[in-house]
Amino acid sequence: MFLETKNLTKKFGGLTAVNNVDFSIEKGKINAIIGPNGAGKSTFFNLISGFHPPSSGSIILKGQDITNMPPNKIAEMGIARTFQTTNLFEQSTVLDNVIVGHRLRTKSNLMDAVLRTKRLKREEDRCREKALEVIRFTGLEKVAGKLVGSLTQEEKKRTAFALALATEPEIVFLDEPAAGVNPDETEGLAQLMKKMVDTGITVCLIEHKMQMIMKLADKIMVLNYGEKISEGTAEEIRNDPAVIKAYLGGSASA
Numbered sequence: 001m002f003l004e005t006k007n008l009t010k011k012f013g014g015l016t017a018v019n020n021v022d023f024s025i026e027k028g029k030i031n032a033i034i035g036p037n038g039a040g041k042s043t044f045f046n047l048i049s050g051f052h053p054p055s056s057g058s059i060i061l062k063g064q065d066i067t068n069m070p071p072n073k074i075a076e077m078g079i080a081r082t083f084q085t086t087n088l089f090e091q092s093t094v095l096d097n098v099i100v101g102h103r104l105r106t107k108s109n110l111m112d113a114v115l116r117t118k119r120l121k122r123e124e125d126r127c128r129e130k131a132l133e134v135i136r137f138t139g140l141e142k143v144a145g146k147l148v149g150s151l152t153q154e155e156k157k158r159t160a161f162a163l164a165l166a167t168e169p170e171i172v173f174l175d176e177p178a179a180g181v182n183p184d185e186t187e188g189l190a191q192l193m194k195k196m197v198d199t200g201i202t203v204c205l206i207e208h209k210m211q212m213i214m215k216l217a218d219k220i221m222v223l224n225y226g227e228k229i230s231e232g233t234a235e236e237i238r239n240d241p242a243v244i245k246a247y248l249g250g251s252a253s254a
């Protein structure tokens, strides 16, 4: 299995936000995590990307235990993520935002910057090339020189994808990639996720847009109050009484 969590648990004081979750992600597939508000989806992402240490349980990437690794190490291992409220620099251009992503893969340090070494120049060129490549991939060529603050919501979403891709990840975690965009743009972003998978990148997303998830995801996990209540294909999830009950607030019979 490409990435697995075993008994993954996160407690915030008396609240168990993620409770004993076993989840496995297959390489080259689109995996989705759904669940009502407050179900623990973002917390689950934060655990995998190292932003929160788990209270217990483990995270295994390609057979290696990465539990408790710091976020920068996890990113170096090939895991990238985007955020619900995209953490982009609004006063910088798309290109400058995306260039930052590839710095993760470079080695130059403060001395290289002070002395303007050849290594620094070479790595700066490489970051720029990589940024231009992912800007083309995500369809942002026309707005590469624009300030992020002036972009549409959909372009900002694409920029967040591009920033994640610039780190050369093996797997990307996308937190509500289609929130706040119209149906046509949602379809465009779904196509972009498929394109990512076609190049060999594994995708895992959180999304509230059910129609999109049901069409797009190869495998879905459903969280409710921090617990995994169901897992399977769109068809399996759709017909699972536990899922129907969770979404209807307990008013449907299980």
Ligand SMILES: Nc1ncnc2c1ncn2[C@@H]1O[C@H](COP(=O)(O)OP(=O)(O)OP(=O)(O)O)[C@@H](O)[C@H]1O
Residues within 6 Å of the ligand: 012, 015, 017, 035, 036, 037, 038, 039, 040, 041, 042, 043, 044
């Ligand atoms: N840093 C934190 N400190 C304390 N409680 C937290 C923290 N982060 C999340 N929680 C709580 O953990 C629970 C799960 O939250 P989380 O944001 O993971 O849910 P979610 O499924 O992503 O929700 P949404 O769909 O609304 O974004 C919630 O009750 C939330 O209030």
